[in-house]
Amino acid sequence: MTKQSLVMKDDIPVAVVSPEAISEAFPHLSYPPPHSPMAGPSYLKCKKHARRLDLATAGRGNSWIESMIILSPTHVKSSSSSQAGCSSMSAADNVEDYDSWVKTHPSALSNFEDVMATAKGKQVVMFLDYDGTLSPIVLDPDCAFMSDEMREAVREVASHFPTAIVSGRCTEKVASFVKLSELYYAGSHGLDIKGPEEGAYHSKVKVYKSLREIVKIIPGSRVENNKFCLSVHFRCVEEKKWSLLADLVKLVIMDYPKLKLSYGRKVLEIRPNIKWDKGKALEFLLESLGFDGHNNVFPLYIGDDCTDEDAFKVLCDREQGFGIIVSKIAKETKASFSLREPAEVLKFLHCLVEWRQLSEEGKGVKELRGVQLNMQ
Numbered sequence: 276m277t278k279q280s281l282v283m284k285d286d287i288p289v290a291v292v293s294p295e296a297i298s299e300a301f302p303h304l305s306y307p308p309p310h311s312p313m314a315g316p317s318y319l320k321c322k323k324h325a326r327r328l329d330l331a332t333a334g335r336g337n338s339w340i341e342s343m344i345i346l347s348p349t350h351v352k353s354s355s356s357s358q359a360g361c362s363s364m365s366a367a368d369n370v371e372d373y374d375s376w377v378k379t380h381p382s383a384l385s386n387f388e389d390v391m392a393t394a395k396g397k398q399v400v401m402f403l404d405y406d407g408t409l410s411p412i413v414l415d416p417d418c419a420f421m422s423d424e425m426r427e428a429v430r431e432v433a434s435h436f437p438t439a440i441v442s443g444r445c446t447e448k449v450a451s452f453v454k455l456s457e458l459y460y461a462g463s464h465g466l467d468i469k470g471p472e473e474g475a476y477h478s479k480v481k482v483y484k485s486l487r488e489i490v491k492i493i494p495g496s497r498v499e500n501n502k503f504c505l506s507v508h509f510r511c512v513e514e515k516k517w518s519l520l521a522d523l524v525k526l527v528i529m530d531y532p533k534l535k536l537s538y539g540r541k542v543l544e545i546r547p548n549i550k551w552d553k554g555k556a557l558e559f560l561l562e563s564l565g566f567d568g569h570n571n572v573f574p575l576y577i578g579d580d581c582t583d584e585d586a587f588k589v590l591c592d593r594e595q596g597f598g599i600i601v602s603k604i605a606k607e608t609k610a611s612f613s614l615r616e617p618a619e620v621l622k623f624l625h626c627l628v629e630w631r632q633l634s635e636e637g638k639g640v641k642e643l644r645g646v647q648l649n650m651q
């Protein structure tokens with residue numbers, strides 16, 4: 276892994292790799308996970324066997340639709356958002372097993388002390404997913420704005436810790452939402468900092484055109500071009516048409532073995548069929564930032580979607596730092612802690628900044644003021 280560098284793109288620093296380095300680097304993508312035994316309560320250990328569903332290999336039937344309904348229930352609440360036409364979406368609160376699930380994935384806010392106990396004296400590196408983590412899930416992907424308050428919180432966090440946004444969106448788009456030049460951005464599920472094979476990129480352009488034709492047939496669907504990845508959204512599609520849409524999308528990518536299909540929150544994701552995901556992006560960023568191989572580094576990754584599981588798994592395997600899942604419902608996950616929604620992410624970021632300031636003053640986490648830690 277050499278030749279990665281930081282460049283300025285529209286005044287935004289982005290980690291990139293030269294094309295030669297991409298082909299050079301791909302054979303060496305798997306990192307041996309270093310082991311640093313971690314003491315602590317049993318729930319701090321990672322969950323094995325997190326689910327990973329790949330539609331391209333999922334076989335017949337659309338059982339994934341059932342999984343998706345469970346993971347991202349359709350439950351629309353009217354929004355207080357000032358952005359016209361953009362309603363907030365919220366997962367159902369009344370999922371029976373949430374209470375037992377949260378015992379094994381405790382709130383990162385109520386247990387802030389536990390989260391940060393092993394971070395003392397270490398370099399915290401913050402990784403943040405965008406949709407559903409920093410911004411609420413809304414109907415229109417172009418309207419998934421983050422609040423000024425959240426932006427300020429992220430800015431504050433970034434002034435204390437190296438901070439990266441890891442998103443399924445293309446780097447330019449997520450950066451235009453976040454609007455903070457001091458952050459690192461890993462777009463297209465991390466492909467923007469790494470780059471795909473050229474062949475796969477050209478296929479993607481053809482597939483994009485075909486998908487645009489398909490979504491004309493299914494009312495409410497839309498295709499989003501995330502540069503190295505494509506997203507087919509069906510949040511606004513009638514549920515009875517989801518299978519048809521999925522079948523049509525599968526049909527389109529069938530002839531492109533260099534592309535694979537997976538899913539997120541009411542979205543089908545088409546991306547290069549290479550071993551590259553948010554977990555690899557996290558490792559790549561740690562290495563690019565000079566933090567790889569250091570036991571005194573404490574990465575925190577906050578995310579809400581299936582694609583964030585790859586990053587949670589990396590932290591789990593490395594037994595380093597923690598994954599924090601943003602969810603109001605019980606989900607199988609490799610994250611150790613949880614937060615219910617972006618509003619709790621905001622509080623957690625405030626806590627982190629205050630924790631840092633208190634550590635600098637030589638005070639303990641118990642003295643955290645100004646932020647309500649007990650969320651129950």
Ligand SMILES: O=P(O)(O)OC[C@H]1O[C@H](O[C@H]2O[C@H](CO)[C@@H](O)[C@H](O)[C@H]2O)[C@H](O)[C@@H](O)[C@@H]1O
Nearest residue numbers: 405406412413414416419442443506510540542
């Ligand atoms: O990795 P992320 O930053 O979480 O990006 C994943 C996908 O997020 C966006 O779609 C999701 O959020 C939309 C806006 O709230 C929502 O309408 C959609 O149903 C969600 O799936 C984004 O539009 C996709 O391109 C990203 O891949």
